[in-house]
Amino acid sequence: MTQSVGQQLIIAAIPGLPALVFLVLALFGRYLKEGAQYVAIFGVATSLVFSAFALYFVVRTGAPLDFAVNWINLGPGGSFPIGVYVDGLAAMMLVVVCFVSLMVQLYSGAFMQDDRRFAWYYAILNLFTASMLGLVVAPNFIELYIFWELVGLCSYLLIGHWFEKPSAAKAAQKAFIVTRIGDAALFIGIIIFWRATGTTDFSAISEAAAAGFVGGSVLTTALILVFVGAVGKSAQFPLHVWLPDAMEGPTPVSALIHAATMVAAGVFLVARTYDIFVQSEQALLVVAYIGGFTALMAATMAVVKKDIKRVIAYSTVSQLGYMMMALGIGSYTAGMFHLFNHAFFKALLFLGAGSIIYAMNSYNMFDMGGLRRRMPLTFWTMVLAGLSLAGIFPLSGFWSKDSILAGAFEEGFYLLYAMALATVFLTAFYIFRAIFVAFTGEARTDGAREAVESPSIMTGPMVLLAILAVVSGFLGIPEGSFGLPIRDFFSALVAPSEFTVEALELETHSFNYVLGAISVAVALAGIGLAYALYVPKPERAAALARRFAPLHTFLDRGWYFDAIYDKLFVRPAMALGRATNVFDRRVLGSMVSGFGRGVSGLGERLRPLQSGGAQNYALFILVSVLVIGVIVGAQYGFLVVALIAAVTVGAVAIGTRL
Known part of the structure; x- marks a missing residue:
């Protein structure tokens, strides 16, 4: 049109x-x-x-x-x-x-x-x-890649906004470098598509792949490289390590990065190129299992963190894993629906955390306590966001997360379903662990005792986001659920193309009451465990951490990914950098300076030749001609030498008279 x-x-x-x-x-x-x-x-x-x-x-x-x-x-x-x-x-x-x-x-x-x-x-x-x-x-890919890199640049500048803090500067560098790995892979994938099809347009590449101009291992390789780019931006395993450290930036920046920009870009990239992905079953399986593993892995890390922003950060990594898993198993609409709902309740969680930090200038949950009475608006908005994240009926997170779980089960991905269900339990546990520790009990520090509710310019956006965390899911309720005349507006809006539907043999799934009840029951069990460990007798949690100290340390250190990467990549790279620096200064520097000194010395020795006398210059020219004549004469005979010698003698005689 x-x-x-x-x-x-x-x-x-x-x-x-x-x-x-x-x-x-x-x-x-x-x-x-x-x-x-x-x-x-x-x-x-x-x-x-x-x-x-x-x-x-x-x-x-x-x-x-x-x-x-x-x-x-x-x-x-x-x-x-x-x-x-x-x-x-x-x-x-x-x-x-x-x-x-x-x-x-x-x-x-x-x-x-x-x-x-x-x-x-x-x-x-x-x-x-x-x-x-x-x-x-x-x-098309080229235009997308330009803005893709701008997104990475802006995240670097915002994460390092307080660059006076060494931790913020290092976090910005880490985010920039780790995501560059994915960006390089994405660029290589774009080049493969362009060389194979002669275009970078998404729809044209999809049509070329369907026509057989690119397929087999070439198509799968290019798609996996594109997905690696998405892995970097969306902080999926194994390039997830930058996102928790990005919490060094201002809290509102964290809300924007985690809810609607940067990390959402990777999921959006896979969704935008979904017509191409569906033509490689192997690529989709890679997407599904990387997403499923990331969802479970990040959730286990979040259960032991004390920094409230890092808990929410690992939650983002986990929820993005859900979205990737949904796309990988063919639940395209469910994955996009979760991206839509997640934007609101995740932004609200970060702004709620920011409200607490603004009130008492601390990130540590165990410095808080008793804030429910002092900050009631922050408390209730965070509770709504937490319930939505946990997938409690009928909040928005329930509808999208249940669609993903139902898709995994009904499509026969039982291992992924089990991993996702375990993630539901852990998600409910860690988010309500944070809420219970921060808001219930007695104030643990002077900062918590003196905290007051944030100003309306901060709580106003939180209230709007809380409303959406409740009602946004109603846009995508499966049609006919509970016998009501409901229209699934969201699925109609972002419905996959007919080509995708045919390629995956997709069918519209109705609401599964049994699976929905199971997911809610598992989430409630997670909330119940968090309450039992951190509200009546908080010492239970401390005793449990001491009893399983190695496991607690393993999870708190993020499965030692940072330590492993430090030994395998960071230290060798730094050592190579230092060696290169020494070689540059001592070897190359010495060679360059020595060459310079040699040229300078030669110039000093040749300076006397510049006497200013015309006779000397003429003699120098004639001698040079004689030397050339000798060299040429060796090839062309004595006559040439004799001729040049005669000319030289005559020229010298003339030069002498001058």
Whole structure:
């Protein structure tokens, strides 16, 4: 369908406005000072309105917004267009990214009010939002990769916002380096697709693969490389180690990274290229099992953490694993539905944690206690977010997580189903462990005793997100559930293409009451265990940790992944760097300086030849000619030598008279 110029401008303005705000704040932020937040909020709020327009258009017409212009022309080698492609999936993501970014920017007005780089913070926040929005609307790999790298750059700048802290600087470097591994793999995968098909357009590559122009091991290899890129951005095993350390950044940044940008980019990439992935069963299995393992692994790490932000961070890694597993087993709609719901309750959990940190300036849950009475609004919003994360009926998290579990069971992935069900138990346990420790009992420190509720500019976004954590799941309830005339709006919006449905032989699954009841019962058991260990007698948990000290240490150290990577990669790389530095300074440096000294000395010795006398210069030229004549004469005979000698003697005689 052809779009009007006005529609094209509106769609282009969705990422364009936050990018423009970045330029304004980067250039004039020092003059705007506290007013920077109003410019930033206006930009992202306008993008949200335009995103709602795009969603309305896609829903009303059933057709995507699609237009492009030629960017780079390679002649017979092809061309790279730049444009936008907004279908139901992209429209949903645009609304989610803009809404969560708006909530974070409103919240940040109070949380970051005393920061000396206040305007710069908002500038990068808007560039981050613009980069994610550009990634979402990209119709091809090249355009996506440009915004993909911008997202990584912005995360580096925001995680290291307080770069004066060594831990923040190191965390930013770690995030940047680890995600670059995935980015390199993604770029190689893009090159393979381009060489095999002559295009980087998603739909064109899918059609080429279906026609047999790329297939077999080449297709699977390219897809796995693309997935490695998603693994890096979405912090999946084995490139998950950067995300917990990213908690060194400001808490509102954590909410944005974990809910709607950066980590969501990897899941979105797999979803956007799903028509290609379904043509390789092996690639989908890799996605499914990496996701399932990541979900369980990260959940085990979260159960022992004391830092409330790290608990929520590992929760993000785990939930992203759920989404990847769903995509891998063919539950495309369920995976995207969980991404949609997760954005709201995960942003709320981070903003709730930020509210506590703002009130008492501590990240340690065991420095808190008794905050339920002092911060009731923060408490109840976090409880709603925790229940949604745990998958308790009828909150939003229940509907999407249950769809994933049902998909795994009904498609015959019983091992993945068991892993996901175990993750449900652990998820409910660790999030309510954090809530019970922080909000119940007596205050453990002066900071907890003096804490008060956060200002309304912070609690307001939390309330809005809490409402969505309850009701957003109603958009995707399976049709006919509980005998009610319910329409599954979400599935209709982001439904996979007919090609994907045929390739996977997908069928619409109705709500499974037995599986739903099992998942809720398992989640309630996790909450019950958390209550038993941390509310009536908290010393039980401490005794249990001492009894299983090796296991506790193993989980607390993150399965020793950081230690293993440090020994296998970091230390050898640092040693190689030091050796290269020594070689550069001592060997290459000495060679270069020695060569320089030699040339300088030769110049000093040749300086007397520059006497200024014409006779000397003529003599030097003639002698040189004589030498050349001798060399040539050796090949062409005595006559040439004699001729050159005669000319030389004559020239010398003339030069002498001069």
